[in-house]
Amino acid sequence: MDDKSHTMRAIPTVKVEDSGGLTAEQLADFRSAGVLVLEDFVPVSDCHRLREHALKLVGEFDPESVRSVFSAMEQTQLGDTYFEQSGDKIRFFFEQDAFDADGNLRQSKEDSLNKMGHAMHDLDSVFDAFSRTPELAAIVDSLGYDDPVILQSMYIFKPPRIGGEVHCHQDSTFLYTEPESCIGFWFALEDVTLENGCMHFIPGGHKGPLKELHYRDTDGTMTFKTLDDTPWPENATVAAEVKAGSVVVFDGRAPHLSGANLSDKSRHAYTLHVIDRKSHYPAENWLQRSASLPLRGFN
Numbered sequence: 001m002d003d004k005s006h007t008m009r010a011i012p013t014v015k016v017e018d019s020g021g022l023t024a025e026q027l028a029d030f031r032s033a034g035v036l037v038l039e040d041f042v043p044v045s046d047c048h049r050l051r052e053h054a055l056k057l058v059g060e061f062d063p064e065s066v067r068s069v070f071s072a073m074e075q076t077q078l079g080d081t082y083f084e085q086s087g088d089k090i091r092f093f094f095e096q097d098a099f100d101a102d103g104n105l106r107q108s109k110e111d112s113l114n115k116m117g118h119a120m121h122d123l124d125s126v127f128d129a130f131s132r133t134p135e136l137a138a139i140v141d142s143l144g145y146d147d148p149v150i151l152q153s154m155y156i157f158k159p160p161r162i163g164g165e166v167h168c169h170q171d172s173t174f175l176y177t178e179p180e181s182c183i184g185f186w187f188a189l190e191d192v193t194l195e196n197g198c199m200h201f202i203p204g205g206h207k208g209p210l211k212e213l214h215y216r217d218t219d220g221t222m223t224f225k226t227l228d229d230t231p232w233p234e235n236a237t238v239a240a241e242v243k244a245g246s247v248v249v250f251d252g253r254a255p256h257l258s259g260a261n262l263s264d265k266s267r268h269a270y271t272l273h274v275i276d277r278k279s280h281y282p283a284e285n286w287l288q289r290s291a292s293l294p295l296r297g298f299n
């Protein structure tokens with residue numbers, strides 16, 4: 001075993017046997033690694049159904065109506081009101097390499113999008129049903145949330161050939177609460193491998209500090225504040241290659257990234273982020289809801 005593999009810890013991978021949430025052992029694995037893969041959590045037929053539905057919504061989206069590009073590297077789009085006001089809407093964001101020099105799409109519409117976000121779970125009945133299952137509610141309950149609410153949903157396309165790399169980050173940077181309560185659920189809707197740009201995590205990395213805060217400045221512009229400038233440890237990431245139907249659960253502080261998708265295969269994934277309503281949600285966070293669409297839990 002060389003030095004690199006010696007320091008490498010695997011991502012715990014489990015099967016949830018019934019809808020009673022995580023066992024004490026699974027919970028201990030999650031607390032230790034900050035990330036846990038739940039294999040076969042969602043029937044593959046449900047994943048296909050969500051994918052078909054997402055593609056229907058893409059079909060109804062007119063790409064001439066908006067040209068908002070999402071920076072996968074930065075995980076945000078500074079200065080873009082279409083993005084900044086999408087917290088309670090269903091909006092579409094293109095990959096950085098989607099357009100040619102003349103402004104035309106290089107690939108089909110569905111193979112040009114980076115993501116759709118950020119409130120499908122509250123605005124669309126198919127996404128609502130996929131997001132609010134008793135099985136997921138039980139997992140969240142076993143994680144100790146008193147009053148969990150689903151803050152955002154994202155459908156991530158990671159399209160063939162142009163699916164952008166996502167640099168190492170922590171999701172509490174973007175979905176900050178006091179105290180921190182953000183947790184991510186990343187549903188693989190298709191088989192995910194190194195080739196089509198799987199997620200990678202630094203197991204145990206959630207025990208370190210939050211490194212950056214993304215917030216709205218007093219003049220209204222979104223910006224980043226460095227909280228800790230220690231570099232991420234080298235060679236510490238572990239690939240989460242998972243099958244369709246798996247869910248990757250990860251702590252809001254868990255450092256993670258994903259590779260580019262240069263393959264000919266798509267890599268559709270759906271993510272939910274949950275916070276505890278009992279935590280304070282700052283008005284400086286990018287994602288804000290209008291009073292007409294209050295946050296909801298799993299009911």
Ligand SMILES: O=C(O)CCC(=O)C(=O)O
Nearest residue numbers: 156158166171258269271
């Ligand atoms: O799906 C991906 O490739 C990256 C998603 C991600 O990093 C996130 O949702 O925080």
